[in-house]
Amino acid sequence: MACIEARGLRKTFGSTVALAGLDLRVEEGRILGLVGPNGAGKTTALDAILGLISYEGELRVLGRDPWTERDLLMRDVCFIADVAVLPRWIRVSQALDYVAGVHPRFDRVRAEGFLSKTNISRRSKVSELSKGMVAQLHLALVMAIDAKLLVLDEPTLGLDILYRKQFYDSLLNDYFDRNRTIVVTTNQVEEIQNVITDLMFIDSGRIVLSCTMEELESRYAEVVVKPEQASAARALKPIHERQGLGRSVLLFDRADRQQLAILGEVGTPSIADLFVAVMGNHSNQRQGAVK
Amino acid sequence: MSTQSNAAPESSASQPIAAPSLLPTHPMRWSLQREFWENRSIYLAPLWAAGIGLAGFLIHLLKAHSLAGLDSAHQKLELTVPYMLVASLIMGAAFIVSIFYSLDALYGERRDRTILFWKSLPVSDLTTVLSKASIPLLILPFLAFAIVVAAIVVMLPVNMIALGGSDITFAQLWQGLQLWQSAKMLLYHLVTVHILWYAPLYAWLLLVSAWARRAPLLWAFLPPLIVSLFEKLAFHTSYVSGLLLGRLGMGSGAGGQGADVATGPGAALMPSPQFMPDRFFFLPGLWLGLLVAAGFIALAVQLRHRREPI
Numbered sequence: 001m002a003c004i005e006a007r008g009l010r011k012t013f014g015s016t017v018a019l020a021g022l023d024l025r026v027e028e029g030r031i032l033g034l035v036g037p038n039g040a041g042k043t044t045a046l047d048a049i050l051g052l053i054s055y056e057g058e059l060r061v062l063g064r065d066p067w068t069e070r071d072l073l074m075r076d077v078c079f080i081a082d083v084a085v086l087p088r089w090i091r092v093s094q095a096l097d098y099v100a101g102v103h104p105r106f107d108r109v110r111a112e113g114f115l116s117k118t119n120i121s122r123r124s125k126v127s128e129l130s131k132g133m134v135a136q137l138h139l140a141l142v143m144a145i146d147a148k149l150l151v152l153d154e155p156t157l158g159l160d161i162l163y164r165k166q167f168y169d170s171l172l173n174d175y176f177d178r179n180r181t182i183v184v185t186t187n188q189v190e191e192i193q194n195v196i197t198d199l200m201f202i203d204s205g206r207i208v209l210s211c212t213m214e215e216l217e218s219r220y221a222e223v224v225v226k227p228e229q230a231s232a233a234r235a236l237k238p239i240h241e242r243q244g245l246g247r248s249v250l251l252f253d254r255a256d257r258q259q260l261a262i263l264g265e266v267g268t269p270s271i272a273d274l275f276v277a278v279m280g281n282h283s284n285q286r287q288g289a290v291k
Numbered sequence: 292m293s294t295q296s297n298a299a300p301e302s303s304a305s306q307p308i309a310a311p312s313l314l315p316t317h318p319m320r321w322s323l324q325r326e327f328w329e330n331r332s333i334y335l336a337p338l339w340a341a342g343i344g345l346a347g348f349l350i351h352l353l354k355a356h357s358l359a360g361l362d363s364a365h366q367k368l369e370l371t372v373p374y375m376l377v378a379s380l381i382m383g384a385a386f387i388v389s390i391f392y393s394l395d396a397l398y399g400e401r402r403d404r405t406i407l408f409w410k411s412l413p414v415s416d417l418t419t420v421l422s423k424a425s426i427p428l429l430i431l432p433f434l435a436f437a438i439v440v441a442a443i444v445v446m447l448p449v450n451m452i453a454l455g456g457s458d459i460t461f462a463q464l465w466q467g468l469q470l471w472q473s474a475k476m477l478l479y480h481l482v483t484v485h486i487l488w489y490a491p492l493y494a495w496l497l498l499v500s501a502w503a504r505r506a507p508l509l510w511a512f513l514p515p516l517i518v519s520l521f522e523k524l525a526f527h528t529s530y531v532s533g534l535l536l537g538r539l540g541m542g543s544g545a546g547g548q549g550a551d552v553a554t555g556p557g558a559a560l561m562p563s564p565q566f567m568p569d570r571f572f573f574l575p576g577l578w579l580g581l582l583v584a585a586g587f588i589a590l591a592v593q594l595r596h597r598r599e600p601i
Binding site: 047075081089090101102103106 | 313314315316317318320321322324325328329403404405407408410411412413414415416418596597599
């Protein structure tokens with residue numbers, strides 16, 4: 001059974017189409033990175049998955065309909081919407097008490113263990129903690145829940161580099177195992193490059209690209225070529241080209257690697273570069289279609 | 292492999308990596324606890340009212356003049372009025388807290404986006420809304436009652452010491468206060484007026500707080516006012532305002548007519564004829580009101596399901 005399965009998922013807000021018939025399948029044990037420009041529909045998709053909004057089409061999360069069974073679903077699903085949603089008045093000890101009181105899969109000892117590695121005092125109120133500490137607290141609460149699916153929507157927004165790094169480190173080292181599934185959205189694509197197993201680009205409520213990281217490595221190649229070889233490289237139809245340090249960096253989709261190796265140094269593109277290439281082409285196509 | 296499965300009991304063999312057993316949870320209890328953490332005014336406001344009432348009572352005792360010249364009816368009144376006032380202060384505080392609590396209950400969590408945290412936990416919208424509805428409908432009336440009783444327990448001995456010099460005995464004070472009778476009346480008043488009769492009021496406020504995108508106070512009170520005035524202007528009738536005032540007024544008017552000089556606080560709490568048990572429980576307005584209240588709360592549950600953070 002897939003962890004998340006959506007067919008023709010649609011959501012409109014008035015005349016705005018947030019999700020334009022999304023087909024999605026996330027298998028158990030994957031870490032999916034959902035990447036897209038602002039307003040692409042990432043958060044809407046996650047909200048639908050979490051049972052926070054109604055939708056058209058078919059959607060099953062762990063075999064349940066999120067919209068009608070949110071409270072049951074939340075026994076097996078955790079989410080961090082963004083770092084600012086922990087109530088400011090709550091004390092750390094109260095947050096632990098509350099989650100322990102309502103969540104059947106919450107391991108309080110584990111949460112205390114995570115917290116003891118931080119400088120967060122049990123007596124503190126959330127309003128007295130720094131933004132990074134609030135994120136640590138929320139993560140400690142969530143990681144102590146034995147959930148099957150963890151959804152993170154911009155979990156590191158507004159955090160400094162140290163906290164961001166720490167966040168993903170603890171997620172991978174202390175939490176993730178092959179039985180859990182994680183879905184994460186972020187604009188900081190470089191920080192999830194080595195975290196995710198699957199990548200999905202989404203724009204205007206549609207999936208633009210969906211692949212595993214292995215597929216990404218075998219399918220896309222980036223070549224750094226000197227100016228004199230640039231025209232030869234362009235003949236191979238790169239999907240994107242940018243200039244850097246007097247050289248051209250060309251991105252190819254399903255090109256012959258041996259052919260590319262003659263032209264220059266071949267590597268795997270970063271998610272950020274691939275994003276720019278794919279999204280740039282996508283929006284050009286869309287504009288072309290409109291004209 | 293086979294030896295292992297033979298050694299293991301059949302039930303565990305069929306579920307080799309069984310999900311860890313679910314720990315017992317108490318969503319309703321912890322939802323209520325959350326309300327007490329978040330809204331400390333639920334108990335602080337009536338306690339402060341009690342404190343201020345007791346301070347006023349002490350000043351009253353220090354400045355009190357002799358009761359010797361008064362006839363016994365006026366003596367009783369002089370003795371018992373402070374108790375009435377302290378009780379009204381506490382109940383009034385609880386009532387005001389109920390109003391403002393209900394208006395913010397389902398609005399505040401959307402405004403500060405914490406609803407995204409609460410909804411990330413396995414607590415249903417029904418549990419959440421019922422826990423919030425129970426604050427004005429159950430917790431606050433009974434809490435107010437308990438605080439009134441506690442205040443009287445403090446006031447009585449102090450009053451006895453203050454009266455030590457005069458010829459008024461404990462028996463007279465006791466008789467004047469009619470404590471048991473008054474406590475029963477107070478409880479009856481709280482249950483009939485504050486809970487059963489006001490239920491549609493609180494339910495309406497909860498509904499508005501679940502629905503409004505801003506200014507729930509305005510949305511709660513302005514539309515009924517406008518509808519009443521419109522009706523008056525257009526049709527020269529006052530059914531709506533009569534209905535609304537009847538809902539608000541009947542409770543507070545309890546005892547208003549009947550409280551003459553000779554009666555104690557028990558009599559002042561005497562329900563108005565409408566609220567006597569033989570009539571109150573047969574009032575169509577009571578049952579219709581409760582039905583409307585249930586409808587409002589059901590709608591509030593639906594709205595909490597659907598509404599997004601503001």
